[in-house]
Each structure stands twice: as C-alpha cells, then as structure tokens.
Amino acid sequence: MNELKPLLKDETEKLQPIIIAGPCSAETEEQVMATARELAKNGVKIFRAGIWKPRTKPGGFEGIGVEGLQWLKHVKEETGMLTSTEVATKQHVEAALEAGVDILWIGARTSANPFAMQEIADALKASGVDIPVLVKNPVNPDLELWIGALQRLYNAGINRLGAIHRGFSSYGKHLYRNLPQWHIPIELRRRFPDLPLLCDPSHIGGKRELVAPLSQQALDMGFDGLIIESHCDPDCAWSDKAQQVTPDVLNFILNTLVLRDSTVTTESLTLLRQQIDELDNELLEVLNKRMRISREIGQYKKEHRMPVLQIGRHDEIMQSRAKLAEDMGMSGDFMRSVLAAIHEESVRQQIEIFNDRTH
Incomplete structure (x- = not known):
C-alpha cells in the first residue's frame, strides 16, 4: 500500500x-x-x-x-x-x-x-x-x-x-x-x-x-x-x-480541541532526544544484567530440580513494583505490562537452560 x-x-x-x-x-x-x-x-x-x-x-x-x-x-x-x-x-x-x-x-x-x-x-x-x-x-x-x-x-x-x-x-x-x-x-x-x-x-x-x-x-x-x-x-x-x-x-x-502544528522544526528537541537515547542504552544494559542474573537463577533451579515458575515470587514482584511505580507518578498498569514482558523473557531464557543438555 x-x-x-x-x-x-x-x-x-x-x-x-x-x-x-x-x-x-x-x-x-x-x-x-x-x-x-x-x-x-x-x-x-x-x-x-x-x-x-x-x-x-x-x-x-x-x-x-x-x-x-x-x-x-x-x-x-x-x-x-x-x-x-x-x-x-x-x-x-x-x-x-x-x-x-x-x-x-x-x-x-x-x-x-x-x-x-x-x-x-x-x-x-x-x-x-x-x-x-x-x-x-x-x-x-x-x-x-x-x-x-x-x-x-x-x-x-x-x-x-x-x-x-x-x-x-x-x-x-x-x-x-x-x-x-x-x-x-x-x-x-x-x-x-x-x-x-x-x-x-x-x-x-x-x-x-x-x-x-x-x-x-x-x-x-x-x-x-x-x-x-x-x-x-x-x-x-x-x-x-x-x-x-x-x-x-x-x-x-x-x-x-487544540490542533498541533506538525510543521514546527524539531531542532530544539535534539538535546532532549539525545538524553532519551542515552537513557535507553542504560535501560538495555540494566536489562541485560537482569537477564544474566535470571539465567544464573535458572541454572540453580535446574541443578536443584526446582520448577521454572515461582508464582508467589512473581505476584510479589508485580504488586510491589507496580505500587512503587505509582508512588513515582507512573501508571501501575504500565509497570505491570513492562514487568510481564520482562518476566516472559526471563522464563524463556531459564527454559533454554533447562533444555540445554550440556550443563
């Protein structure tokens, strides 16, 4: 199209x-x-x-x-x-x-x-x-x-x-x-x-x-x-x-209704967008560290024959982090969505460890 x-x-x-x-x-x-x-x-x-x-x-x-x-x-x-x-x-x-x-x-x-x-x-x-x-x-x-x-x-x-x-x-x-x-x-x-x-x-x-x-x-x-x-x-x-x-x-x-002017140049936003880019890079680095720890947890669970999913722990994280986000002025639903995506990726990586026969 x-x-x-x-x-x-x-x-x-x-x-x-x-x-x-x-x-x-x-x-x-x-x-x-x-x-x-x-x-x-x-x-x-x-x-x-x-x-x-x-x-x-x-x-x-x-x-x-x-x-x-x-x-x-x-x-x-x-x-x-x-x-x-x-x-x-x-x-x-x-x-x-x-x-x-x-x-x-x-x-x-x-x-x-x-x-x-x-x-x-x-x-x-x-x-x-x-x-x-x-x-x-x-x-x-x-x-x-x-x-x-x-x-x-x-x-x-x-x-x-x-x-x-x-x-x-x-x-x-x-x-x-x-x-x-x-x-x-x-x-x-x-x-x-x-x-x-x-x-x-x-x-x-x-x-x-x-x-x-x-x-x-x-x-x-x-x-x-x-x-x-x-x-x-x-x-x-x-x-x-x-x-x-x-x-x-x-x-x-x-x-x-307020109509926004789409013809305004964005040069004045360059510095702020650079800061966003830097923060995004930092977020990725922090997430990478978190996944590294998740993989270590997955290895521990595998060695001790523990199930990947720990419901009690998951619910505790979702509730406490959502409440903390709300205290910071963010949406609790937004934070729950973010945490759900992070948790899904963590579980995926831990299952890969469970399926890896070399360890």
Whole structure:
C-alpha cells in the first residue's frame, strides 16, 4: 500500500482534521435530517449514519435497511455534505453504491473476517467505482489482521483507503468500552505513514463524557481525523445512546480541541532526544544484567530440580513494583505490562537452560 491516493481528494486539504459525524443509526427520516441540518450548520462536511447495524445478540435494532439510503441522498441534496455508511456484505456494497453514498466504512466485526473482507473487496472491484473506504480495526488487538483487511481492498484496486481506530474488546469492566491500546494504531502509522488514520472516540469511550478527551488525545498523537457519533436527541437513540452527543455539544468539542502544528522544526528537541537515547542504552544494559542474573537463577533451579515458575515470587514482584511505580507518578498498569514482558523473557531464557543438555 505504497501508492495510496488522497482519501478524499482535495477535501483533506480543506478540512483539518477530517471530521465525520452523525448518528449511530439512521432511525427515521426526521431524525436523520434534523441531525444533518444541525451538523451542516456547524460546518461538518461528512455525514455518517448506520443503515445496517450488526448487533451482538438478536432482537435489538439491526438498522433501518435500504430505506435509509434514500435519507442519505436527501441529506446530500439539502446540505451538500458527503455521506458515509458501514457495509458488511456484497449486497450492502451494491446498495450503497447505487444510492450514491460517498464513503464506505467497514466495521470491527467484519474486518476480523477475511472471508467477508474478500467478498467486499470483490464487490468493489466489480463495481469499478472509485470510492474512499475506511477500515476499522478488528475487535481483537491483531494488527496483522487489520493490515490484511486493508491489503485485500488495495489488491482489489481500492487505493483511496483509510483506517479507523475504534479500540479493542476486552473481558471485564473498564473505564473504556473498548480499550484504546494506542500502540497498535501507532505501529500501523509507522508501517504505512501515508495511510490516513482516524479515531472513533465514541466507540472507544462508550460514554459521551469521554469523547472530548479521547479526541484530543488522538489528535495529539497525530491522527488525521475523527469519526464521532452525534444525534439530535441522543437520550432517545435506538442504539448506543450513551456514547452519542448532540450536534451543539460536538461543535463545542471541536472548537475546544487544540490542533498541533506538525510543521514546527524539531531542532530544539535534539538535546532532549539525545538524553532519551542515552537513557535507553542504560535501560538495555540494566536489562541485560537482569537477564544474566535470571539465567544464573535458572541454572540453580535446574541443578536443584526446582520448577521454572515461582508464582508467589512473581505476584510479589508485580504488586510491589507496580505500587512503587505509582508512588513515582507512573501508571501501575504500565509497570505491570513492562514487568510481564520482562518476566516472559526471563522464563524463556531459564527454559533454554533447562533444555540445554550440556550443563
């Protein structure tokens, strides 16, 4: 994917960052038009609405269906906004293209399914239509699966591609509906620096009060835009009411976002970055010493027929070091992640010693 065209042609130059907004679901023509008129009045250029809604369990509202595509046509005719919707099957693609939808996106459940992605890629190729397609990350934190979904579209001749980070599902209760795990979209950006990257703070947060801070965080990390759920009466929404904001609240959020200047030179950061490089080298040296001691411990365990894994010791380290990190102003979760990686490498090296027949 090294020869991608601009996602929205000259729209990317006119609108910085790219903002896509609209209701989670198209419910009624009145709801769609009321929301669209308010968003257009506030300067939003791209309208989004779910026409087909994949639900976790049957019985819920699964989208208005093809009827809603006519409402998107009405939005475009009256407001001049571009329109966008989610597609998950060949039939969705064909119907959306026939209705003149300007931008398609592919949801997290679909991007996780290579068969579904290939079906969509084949449908787009057969249509011969040049249309921007945005791909949300899969529900699970699998970067290669995300890249694979994008590559299927690119191989089908779709080169106006973009990615949407909407967070990753996890078990249990958390602050966020879907954990951000920012390092995954950052790695996607590192591998494909020309691929437009948008953030979906609505699905990451799951609560409307988290939309603003998540939006700012995404822009601070260099994301190219935001796709935000906005409803004229979110408390009465038929789906995902807790994470939708009114057009007026969205306008307030967008007007308070701080946009970073990516053209500023970094010469003044050179000294600080040199210090970071030196500290990284010191960290590597300390880790090397730690692994050397771990190998000595592994040799001792082997000679005394002890198991590699000592659960009590592991739990003690995790708790005490995480608490110490928090006392120093760092995140306990961050330190637990670091320690888990260090412990995994220590165990790997000790198992190598156990398997070495020469000692």
